[in-house]
Amino acid sequence: MGVDPLSERRGTVRFFKICFLFLCAGWSVAAAAEPVPGKAAPAFTGTDSKGQKISLSDFRGKRVVLEWTNKDCPYVRKHYSSGNMQRLQRALTEDGAVWLSVISSAPGKQGFLTPEEADDVAAREGSYADHIILDPDGVIGRAYGASTTPHMFIIDTDGTLRYMGAIDDRPSTRQASLNGATNYVMKAWTAVKAGQPVNPTSTKPYGCSVKYGRQ
Amino acid sequence: MLAALWLLGGAQAASATPMATADDSHSKLALYGETVSVAPGGSVWLGVHITPEKGWHTYWQNPGDSGAAPILTWKLPAGVKASAPLFGAPHAIRFGPLMTYGYEGPSTLLVRLEADSSIADTLPLHLSAEWLTCADICVPQLAELDVTLQKGAAKLDPDNKSLFAAARQALPEPSFWDASLKVGKASSDLTVFMAKTDIPDVKSVRFFPAFEGVLDYPADQSFAFTQEGLTLHFPRKPGAPAPKSASGVLALYYDDGTSAHYEMTPKLDIAADVASQAKGAPSSLDTLLPQAHAGLPIWQAALFAFLGGLILNLMPCVFPVLSLKAFAFISANNRSLAHRRAEGWAYTGGIWASFMVIVSALMALRAGGTAIGWGFQLQSPIFVGLMTLLMVLVALSLGGLIHIRLGVEGAGGSFAAKEGMQGAFFKGVLATLVATPCTAPLMAPAIGFALTQPLLVVFTIFTLLALGLALPFLILSYSTRVAAMMPKPGAWMEKLKEGLAFPMLLTAAWLLYIFDQQTGSAGTLMLVSAIIVSVFAVWLWQQGQGRVLRAIALVCGVAALVAIVRVPTPQDHQAAKTEAGDVAYSDAALNQLLTDGKPVFVYFTADWCITCKVNESLALDREDTRTLFKDKGVTVMEGDWTNRNAEIAHVLARYGRAGVPLYLYFAPGKAEATVLPQMLTYGILKDTLDGR
Numbered sequence A: 001m002g003v004d005p006l007s008e009r010r011g012t013v014r015f016f017k018i019c020f021l022f023l024c025a026g027w028s029v030a031a032a033a034e035p036v037p038g039k040a041a042p043a044f045t046g047t048d049s050k051g052q053k054i055s056l057s058d059f060r061g062k063r064v065v066l067e068w069t070n071k072d073c074p075y076v077r078k079h080y081s082s083g084n085m086q087r088l089q090r091a092l093t094e095d096g097a098v099w100l101s102v103i104s105s106a107p108g109k110q111g112f113l114t115p116e117e118a119d120d121v122a123a124r125e126g127s128y129a130d131h132i133i134l135d136p137d138g139v140i141g142r143a144y145g146a147s148t149t150p151h152m153f154i155i156d157t158d159g160t161l162r163y164m165g166a167i168d169d170r171p172s173t174r175q176a177s178l179n180g181a182t183n184y185v186m187k188a189w190t191a192v193k194a195g196q197p198v199n200p201t202s203t204k205p206y207g208c209s210v211k212y213g214r215q
Numbered sequence B: 001m002l003a004a005l006w007l008l009g010g011a012q013a014a015s016a017t018p019m020a021t022a023d024d025s026h027s028k029l030a031l032y033g034e035t036v037s038v039a040p041g042g043s044v045w046l047g048v049h050i051t052p053e054k055g056w057h058t059y060w061q062n063p064g065d066s067g068a069a070p071i072l073t074w075k076l077p078a079g080v081k082a083s084a085p086l087f088g089a090p091h092a093i094r095f096g097p098l099m100t101y102g103y104e105g106p107s108t109l110l111v112r113l114e115a116d117s118s119i120a121d122t123l124p125l126h127l128s129a130e131w132l133t134c135a136d137i138c139v140p141q142l143a144e145l146d147v148t149l150q151k152g153a154a155k156l157d158p159d160n161k162s163l164f165a166a167a168r169q170a171l172p173e174p175s176f177w178d179a180s181l182k183v184g185k186a187s188s189d190l191t192v193f194m195a196k197t198d199i200p201d202v203k204s205v206r207f208f209p210a211f212e213g214v215l216d217y218p219a220d221q222s223f224a225f226t227q228e229g230l231t232l233h234f235p236r237k238p239g240a241p242a243p244k245s246a247s248g249v250l251a252l253y254y255d256d257g258t259s260a261h262y263e264m265t266p267k268l269d270i271a272a273d274v275a276s277q278a279k280g281a282p283s284s285l286d287t288l289l290p291q292a293h294a295g296l297p298i299w300q301a302a303l304f305a306f307l308g309g310l311i312l313n314l315m316p317c318v319f320p321v322l323s324l325k326a327f328a329f330i331s332a333n334n335r336s337l338a339h340r341r342a343e344g345w346a347y348t349g350g351i352w353a354s355f356m357v358i359v360s361a362l363m364a365l366r367a368g369g370t371a372i373g374w375g376f377q378l379q380s381p382i383f384v385g386l387m388t389l390l391m392v393l394v395a396l397s398l399g400g401l402i403h404i405r406l407g408v409e410g411a412g413g414s415f416a417a418k419e420g421m422q423g424a425f426f427k428g429v430l431a432t433l434v435a436t437p438c439t440a441p442l443m444a445p446a447i448g449f450a451l452t453q454p455l456l457v458v459f460t461i462f463t464l465l466a467l468g469l470a471l472p473f474l475i476l477s478y479s480t481r482v483a484a485m486m487p488k489p490g491a492w493m494e495k496l497k498e499g500l501a502f503p504m505l506l507t508a509a510w511l512l513y514i515f516d517q518q519t520g521s522a523g524t525l526m527l528v529s530a531i532i533v534s535v536f537a538v539w540l541w542q543q544g545q546g547r548v549l550r551a552i553a554l555v556c557g558v559a560a561l562v563a564i565v566r567v568p569t570p571q572d573h574q575a576a577k578t579e580a581g582d583v584a585y586s587d588a589a590l591n592q593l594l595t596d597g598k599p600v601f602v603y604f605t606a607d608w609c610i611t612c613k614v615n616e617s618l619a620l621d622r623e624d625t626r627t628l629f630k631d632k633g634v635t636v637m638e639g640d641w642t643n644r645n646a647e648i649a650h651v652l653a654r655y656g657r658a659g660v661p662l663y664l665y666f667a668p669g670k671a672e673a674t675v676l677p678q679m680l681t682y683g684i685l686k687d688t689l690d691g692r
Helices: A005-024 A074-081 A084-094 A115-125 A139-144 A184-194 B002-015 B158-170 B272-279 B284-288 B291-295 B298-312 B319-331 B337-367 B381-398 B413-418 B421-451 B455-478 B480-485 B491-499 B501-519 B521-541 B547-566 B587-595 B610-620 B623-632 B646-654 B682-689
Strands: A045-048 A053-055 A063-068 A097-103 A131-134 A151-155 A161-165 B020-024 B027-033 B043-052 B058-064 B071-075 B080-082 B091-095 B098-103 B107-115 B122-134 B138-151 B179-183 B187-192 B202-209 B222-225 B230-235 B248-254 B259-264 B267-270 B600-605 B635-640 B662-666 B673-676
Touching: A045 A131, A063 A084, A063 A139, A063 A184, A074 A084, A074 B138, A084 A097, A084 A184, A115 A131, A151 A184, A161 A184, B002 B158, B020 B138, B027 B122, B027 B138, B027 B158, B043 B122, B043 B158, B058 B122, B058 B202, B071 B107, B107 B158, B202 B230, B267 B272, B298 B455, B319 B381, B319 B421, B319 B455, B319 B501, B337 B421, B337 B455, B381 B421, B381 B501, B381 B521, B381 B547, B421 B455, B491 B501, B501 B521, B521 B547, B587 B600, B587 B635, B587 B662, B600 B610, B600 B646, B610 B682, B623 B682, B635 B646, B673 B682
Parallel strands: A063 A097, A097 A131, B179 B267, B600 B635
Antiparallel strands: A045 A053, A063 A151, A151 A161, B020 B027, B027 B043, B043 B107, B058 B098, B071 B122, B080 B107, B091 B098, B122 B138, B179 B187, B187 B230, B202 B248, B222 B230, B248 B259, B600 B662, B662 B673
16 A cells, blocks of 8 residues: 555545535625524613613523504504504413514604603503513614514524514505405414414515614 | 706696595695596506695605505496506605605606496596605505596597606606616625616616615615626615515616616526525524525535545444444355345445434424534434443444344354345444444534535435445445455454454543533433443343343343433533633623624534534644734633534524534624634634734
8 A cells, every 4th residue: 555544544534624615615604783584683682661671682482572663653553553463462472472562763753752651652552562662762773674663573482583574464554454464473473383484584564664863 | 956846746736637636634635537538448547646745755666664655446347447556766765774765746656547348438436545644754644536437539638738748757767778686685786788878977876676675775875887787786684575576766867967767677686595585494594504505516515425425434433333344244255246235235225224314303303493403413412322332332242242133243254144134234224323423523514514405415415425435335245356355254353353342432432521521420420330231231131041130131221221311411511611711602792792892703612523622722722822812802702512502503504504613703893703714723813813
């Protein structure tokens, strides 16, 4: 043979490693800070209407629903006046969801609420939200790219974002539009619970713009 | 310019004669007919003219980040059909960090009604309209309109001529240039096949996509002229849905303040990862993997797998078992070639079947949502425990201390002669099984890659891996010449066999180390005891044929196995073991450091990953490396994947890996990591930290 078998083996192993490195070439992908279905949802910490610090990581092991809301937005009104949003909140929270309503309206803008007002509104509307997160500087809203009210997100037990987008397929303010609407959040929730693929994972949100303040 | 438009719109509305009007809180709507009558089989254009109050705006068909397109719902008599509305070219309206598309003044939606020959004399039409007006806040507007058209020769309404002319003027022109749109995860590129000379005085351009998922609305659109034509580059939100169509409006803004709008439906080319993400997948791993490598031809991946399988034959835990098989062949030289060939294939089949079982289990677990990768077998202490036991038993059997009739010790001529297809098959199974502890660390990255591929590719790759592992014996069983080159059987075989027990014992020692890391010293004590009891059970069994004796042996053996299965209680390995100075990895901690603008080096490792351990000893756990990290103020984070950990599996997946090692460097203030090579050196680290 003449060749030291050990060095030959090392050579082969190295050859294989090099082959593998070739495979790896171009495998660099940016760490996504943005919400992308199937990836880790952006981490956040905010303050809820009770003055409690709320972090997404507090809910590891549970599924979390984020709802961007603005009580005066006609699209939000459609879902609350009809009881559609409360029904969804109730169904999902009773099914184990942690429901976080987020208000990203800046002070002086439509939908901005003080902690007391936020609690009042929630009580009056009969909201089943576990926490109402007040985000007047829009930090959480911007992290999630929340553009409309309502804008919905479902985050799985391991922190993976499963769904983002509209609540349903009817971009209308009419209550009648709820008849026969496909509720994307319910659909995604059911799929996530069943371990099925979510489809769609991302839709175009509809509604009023989130009333962000100046950055 | 806007004021002029406003006045113009107002003037048109004033002079033209609407069929019906409706006022709501912040806007008014008027419905115009280009003709008041429609001929059977003919058509008529209607104009839905919306005038918002000053300071308010309405929306285009794609409203952009927020808002809503007008919804027109028609109730039409039999024989009449309404087209989808045609929208005038939109404006870009910025609102805080958001961008919307719409009209800051009056706009006209053109709707074409088509009548067939069966229409009645009078045609009552009902329009239920909903449109959104927004300033700072949004107010939906509603209108219910009833109008009547007459059957008859279409005659233009002269009053409305200018209104329809203006509405058509506002429509984007059909583009006479072809275009193509490439949609990637984080950006899209539009190429319009035009020459610079086609639009000499253009100052800026903007593309208004008609569907969601093409671009990030508020982001700047950059453009350039290249060989191919006008190219526009758009940032895109990676989480956006895949667009249904590339259609949209290209706006050209000229030096003299004028603009032109072209409607186009570019050829749509959606990157595979965008499409797959839109479809959704059961396991996050499948969706996350960047598809850049998806272009790797199957044959190439298959070739690597085949080579990998061949190399496995040389691994310390596989080689002894293979040698036994070789002995069996040598001793059976007198058998017919056909028989040897059949046995070679049975052996190959055994290897292949075992690989398929392991892969299927892995796929099933992943489909169930468990975030795991190759090497997952070794993340289960039960499996590690049982493998340790197997290694010890095989070693003792090789050493001649015990005799297990599994065919392992079948090097002796008489037994090998008796060994049939079944024996060969199970030897293949055994070879794969004992190879697992070696495949996991060495092959994890490559196999991890394979697992991210479609089923057919996975199947092909693992089949070739199995073939690679089986190849030496296939050759041996086929070629008489190679078989003849093997040394003559003799007493040396017995000695060599005994000698080969030692690498097996070393493998067992290594597995014991992993087990210890996973369960702690109490668990290890239990495992060692269980192994000793098992060996005792085997020994006892072989002492005679007595029923009582065998029963006791059986009870001992079963008790030992139960003990191994029951023992493991995985510790919180991540928290339990972290090198001094290295921070345990968590998404939250990393994000915090990145937000603070600190440089971070993250390494992902596992105790069963040999490559990781080699890299750590050669490149990381060195005085000069540690000094380098300290000098640069780099926080070192360790992600330990010895046990299953979904958070780490997600990070690995994000970087296109299904296994460790993975080395990431986040430069200060950068959210994007540099991925370092799998073979780490001090030089590579220094260059990376120096930003070279």
